[in-house]
Amino acid sequence: MRLELGNILIKDVQFGDVTKVENNTLFVNKEELINLICEDENIKSVEVELAKPGESTRITPVKDVIEPRVKVEGPGGIFPGVLSKVDTVGSGKTHVLKGAAVVTTGKVVGFQEGIVDMTGPGAEYTPFSKLNNVVLVCQPKDGLKQHEHEKALRMAGLKSAAYLGEAGKDVTPDEVKEYESLPLLKSVEKYPNLPKVAYVQMLQSQGLLHDTYVYGVDAKQTLSTLINPTEIMDGAIISGNCVSACDKNTTYHHLNNPIIHDLFEKHGKEVNFVGMIITNENVYLADKERSSNWAAKLSEYLGVDGVVISQEGFGNPDTDLIMNCVKIEKKGIKTVIVTDEYAGRDGASQSLADADSLANAVVTGGNANEVIELPPMDKIIGYTQPVNSIAGGFDGSLKEDGSIVVELQAITGATNELGFNKLTAKGY
Secondary structure, eight states, X not given: OEEEEEEEEOOEEEEOSSOEEETTEEEEOHHHHHHHHTTSTTEEEEEEEEEOTTSSEEEEEEOEEEOOEEEEESSSOSSBTTTBOSOOOSSEEEEEEETEEEXXXXXXXXXXXXXXXXXXXXXXXXXXXXXXXXXXXXXXXXTOOHHHHHHHHHHHHHHHHHHHHGGGTTSOOSEEEEEEOOOHHHHHHHOTTSOEEEEEEEEEXXXXXXXXXXXXXXXXXXXXXXXXXXXXXXXXXXXEEOOOGXXXXXXXXXXXXXXXXXXXXXXXXXXXXXXXXXXXXXXXXHHHHHHHHHHHHHHHHHXXXXXXXXXXXXXXXXXXXXXXXXXXXXXXXXXEEEEEEOOOTXXXXXXXXXXXXXXOOEEEEEETTOEEEEOOOSEEEEOSGGGGTSBTBOTTOBOTTSOEEEEGGGBTTTTOTTOOSSOOOOOO
16 A cells, blocks of 8 residues: 655645635635534534734644645545545555644543644644644534534544645655555565564543544444555544643644654665554543553564554553553564653653553553643633643642643643654653
């Protein structure tokens, strides 16, 4: 399977009479976009705002971030099973508005949405401060239940990203990158002397408001399975959860999964990236055992020498992470786990809720309990009131002058467990 990504570099975003890309600027017809979003009867109203790098702007509470993409050539469309038919994607040509994003916010859905500052110390902890953001402030219909509210926000973001992505369909990309995965036997035949490596991605699926969707199917309803990594670049996996902001995998993270990109970069040179397994994170022990058994079985079936395992969330999912690691290690396959830490504000507490001596190769995205002070911003998009109650915040987090004292847990993407940021730590 071969996918060509054409990156159209977006350096600015502005409102305009026509939604288009011109001279590396994304112009957005605000009224047209609002009308599209308000087609959903569960959305009472929406405001569309722009947030650019370096501006004194704070966006909160952030629900999801989505990168605009459009299918140019090949089967299926962006976000299959959700916005387009359930065709297998991941091949052909896709154009990407690189440097732009859709951000959804509004009245808080759960208690774990986050903060994105476009400047100041907080901006250094989130990759989304570097993007030209089209922000949707959505007001739900009165009396809407939480799961219906989440879906309305999720669909608003996805539809908006697809709408903006269409503006790049006929634009010549600034750069083109190719990604190809061969069938397993052909891949082994082509690179017989390279170590065979697979990637196991754990998907958040712990219950209501903790959902991830694969081709439109809630991941909790699936068994561990094989997927081609290029399918994810076309939106086969989307976020639908409200877990802690610091290590939530937004839809943007899935589309730009750095583990996949890094393995492709090393493919054919240092390793043979033979495939990818997705597995879920469950609440009950029996479900955890079932999914980790299947992840280990599939790893063994692929005949790989090593596996990279990434997690989403913390606490309960730490058990799934260690189960996957231990069972795969016992198959004689070396593992590296990618996670983050909740080690207390002093960094002295146990980092994970579970552990095992076989989990001896770990990449960490940092300590989510570290405290940071965010200065006041000139402009607020959304609402600051939930800051005192979101995960990472506490009573008194929001100061009278508009400054905020929170743990990194409250900053969207701060300790992302795909390694999509700057934080890490070294063990000695």
